[in-house]
Each structure stands twice: as C-alpha cells, then as structure tokens.
Amino acid sequence: MTPLHEVIINKNTKINPIWIMRQAGRYLPEFREIRKLNPNFINLCLNENLSTEITLQPLQRFNLDAAIIFSDILMLPYGLNQKVEFKKGFGPRLGKVKINEMSKLDEVDFVQKIYPVYKAIKKVSTNDLIKNQNKNMIGFVGAPWTLLVYMINQQSPKKNLKENFFKDDFLINRILLILEKFLKIHIKNQIDNGANVIQIFDSWAGLLEEKDLPNYIYSPTLNLVNYVKTLNTPVICFPREIKNYKEFCEIVNPDAIGIDYNVNPKKILRDIKIPVQGGLDPKILLTDKETIKKETIKYLDIFKNHPYIFNLGHGVLPETDPNMFEYMVNTVKNY
Numbered sequence: 001m002t003p004l005h006e007v008i009i010n011k012n013t014k015i016n017p018i019w020i021m022r023q024a025g026r027y028l029p030e031f032r033e034i035r036k037l038n039p040n041f042i043n044l045c046l047n048e049n050l051s052t053e054i055t056l057q058p059l060q061r062f063n064l065d066a067a068i069i070f071s072d073i074l075m076l077p078y079g080l081n082q083k084v085e086f087k088k089g090f091g092p093r094l095g096k097v098k099i100n101e102m103s104k105l106d107e108v109d110f111v112q113k114i115y116p117v118y119k120a121i122k123k124v125s126t127n128d129l130i131k132n133q134n135k136n137m138i139g140f141v142g143a144p145w146t147l148l149v150y151m152i153n154q155q156s157p158k159k160n161l162k163e164n165f166f167k168d169d170f171l172i173n174r175i176l177l178i179l180e181k182f183l184k185i186h187i188k189n190q191i192d193n194g195a196n197v198i199q200i201f202d203s204w205a206g207l208l209e210e211k212d213l214p215n216y217i218y219s220p221t222l223n224l225v226n227y228v229k230t231l232n233t234p235v236i237c238f239p240r241e242i243k244n245y246k247e248f249c250e251i252v253n254p255d256a257i258g259i260d261y262n263v264n265p266k267k268i269l270r271d272i273k274i275p276v277q278g279g280l281d282p283k284i285l286l287t288d289k290e291t292i293k294k295e296t297i298k299y300l301d302i303f304k305n306h307p308y309i310f311n312l313g314h315g316v317l318p319e320t321d322p323n324m325f326e327y328m329v330n331t332v333k334n335y
C-alpha cells in the first residue's frame with residue numbers, strides 16, 4: 001500500500017509520510033530557471049512535459065512520499081473560460097464572470113481546455129520515481145468557497161475582499177452550482193489519469209465568520225467529499241484558518257484533515273479523530289537547523305499515537321533554502 005493510504009485508510013501510526021504543500025515551485029532554483037523561460041504561468045501549467053518535469057523536481061532532490069501535480073486551483077475558472085492571468089509581483093488577476101456563457105459550457109469544452117493537466121498526471125503517475133517506489137500521486141482542487149472568492153473578487157483577497165462581495169446571492173448560487181459540476185469532472189479526470197489522493201484546498205476558509213460556514217463551506221465541501229469517496233480515493237481537506245476545525249470534521253468528515261500553523265496541534269489531537277496532516281509554520285524553515293529539528297519533532301511527538309502525515313501549515317515560502325527543506329525532510333525520516 002502507498003504511504004498516504006497506509007496512514008489514511010489503515011490508520012497506521014508507525015509511519016509518518018511526508019510531502020509539502022507547494023513543494024513543486026518557487027523555492028527551487030531548477031524551477032526558477034524553467035519559469036524564467038516561460039513567463040506565462042497558465043501556459044506553463046498546460047505544457048505537459050514541463051509540468052511533469054516540475055512535479056518531479058522535488059522528488060529528485062528529497063526523500064518525499066508523494067508528488068503533487070504542478071498546476072493551480074485557478075485552472076478551474078480558466079477551464080470555465082473566465083480570463084485568468086498571473087501578474088509578476090501582483091498574483092492572479094481574473095476577468096469578470098460571464099455567467100450566462102459559463103452556464104452553457106459543457107464538459108467536453110472544459111476538459112479539452114485543460115487536457116494537458118491530465119496528461120501530465122498520467123506521465124507523473126507512471127514515472128519510475130512514483131510507480132516503482134510506491135509513492136502517492138496527489139491531485140487537487142480549490143474548494144468551492146476559495147474558488148468563488150477568486151472568481152468574484154477577481155484577485156487575491158489578501159489585501160481585501162470586495163465590499164459588495166455578497167451582494168448578488170443569485171450570482172453566487174449560480175457560480176456554486178457550476179463549480180459543483182465542474183469540480184467533480186476535474187477530480188474524476190485526475191483520478192482516472194492516476195491521482196490516488198485528492199486534496200481540497202480551502203485557503204480562504206478563514207475569511208468567513210462561523211455563521212457563514214454552513215452555506216459556503218460545509219454544504220458545498222461535503223457534497224464534493226462524498227463524491228470523491230464514491231471514487232474510492234482518499235480525500236484530504238485543508239480549510240485553512242477555519243474558525244472551527246472540530247465542527248468541520250464532524251460535518252464534512254473528510255478522510256484526513258490538513259491543519260494550518262495558527263491552530264494548536266494539542267487541541268486538534270484532543271478534538272479530532274480522523275487522520276491529521278501538517279501544521280508546522282513555514283517560517284520555521286527560514287530559521288536554523290536546531291529550531292527546525294525542535295519544531296519538526298514537536299509535531300511528530302504530539303501526533304505519535306495518531307495517524308499523521310507530515311506537512312507544513314501552509315505552502316513552503318519562496319525564500320526557503322532547499323538545504324533547510326532537506327534538513328526537515330531528513331528529520332522526519334530519521335524520527
């Protein structure tokens with residue numbers, strides 16, 4: 001059995017597999033070299049050879065247990081024909097949602113538009129580094145709420161969410177229905193091409209107050225989680241900075257829960273029964289070896305009798321030194 005399945009399905013507490021969010025990307029010089037020659041990020045994601053190469057880069061360097069496909073959560077609105085661009089130093093910039101056109105889009109057009117993503121998953125999952133070494137191939141999507149945020153806000157909500165974000169509920173509900181349909185298609189195609197774990201990134205779950213969680217997070221995510229379960233593939237949810245992890249797990253009940261670095265891991269251990277992933281603050285990797293070792297072992301100790309996949313509490317930072325990354329991986333492997 002693959003390492004992530006061993007923990008998630010068999011609830012094995014003797015091993016701690018490790019993979020890292022955003023492991024394929026910005027902190028690696030070999031990624032930056034490719035990126036420099038490919039200024040259009042979407043086209044890079046749609047280049048099946050390069051996206052395969054980038055996905056495998058961290059596995060060539062480090063003793064990781066899983067590959068995560070080099071793609072982006074915003075490939076979904078792109079596939080729905082919303083304009084999506086990545087601007088240097090600014091982040092994503094999206095066009096306005098044209099809801100009537102989007103409502104008419106069919107599955108074939110969507111799949112055709114982002115087809116290279118699936119071809120890359122096939123290439124990675126059949127590559128010797130993954131297949132012969134019994135590693136996991138992680139497919140992923142953005143959660144409906146987080147995608148809605150980008151689609152309506154048209155840029156990262158890091159600075160601010162549009163004042164009138166919730167004004168048009170009719171539009172919001174139509175977008176959520178479209179997302180439900182196409183997220184399922186996107187997940188199914190990733191699994192059909194070799195993804196054997198799905199992670200749902202809800203990076204902006206923390207923007208919502210508790211009273212809004214049922215409508216925008218619990219209900220649409222539960223629907224998606226139940227769908228992934230019918231495909232016999234484990235699903236990990238990462239509702240970053242959500243106000244209530246316990247309630248989220250009780251209602252949505254994913255196969256494993258990714259935790260962010262602001263939540264107290266001891267409280268998680270007390271409150272949550274399902275397998276846990278992640279938690280370590282990515283900023284720890286900017287310190288020194290002693291601190292990295294201490295903090296890494298802290299998480300491993302807390303979860304030593306609980307099924308636990310090692311990861312960070314958010315993506316690895318671009319300024320991270322790959323040697324420090326390696327030191328963390330080896331600390332987990334030698335534990």
Ligand code: 1CP
Pocket residue numbers: 020021022023024025026035041068069070071072073074086091092140155156157158201203314315
């Ligand atoms: O070189 C560059 O400028 C591109 C940087 C980059 C990279 C390497 C972006 C732009 N996306 C990615 C890859 C990516 N994105 C992966 C690849 C696999 C991996 O190594 O993990 C994954 C899983 C994502 C997921 C993603 N994209 C999320 C969820 C995870 C998270 O970090 O919260 C989000 C929110 C995005 C949107 C996105 N993509 C890129 C940017 C700059 C942003 C916006 C971030 C923001 O709003 O702050």
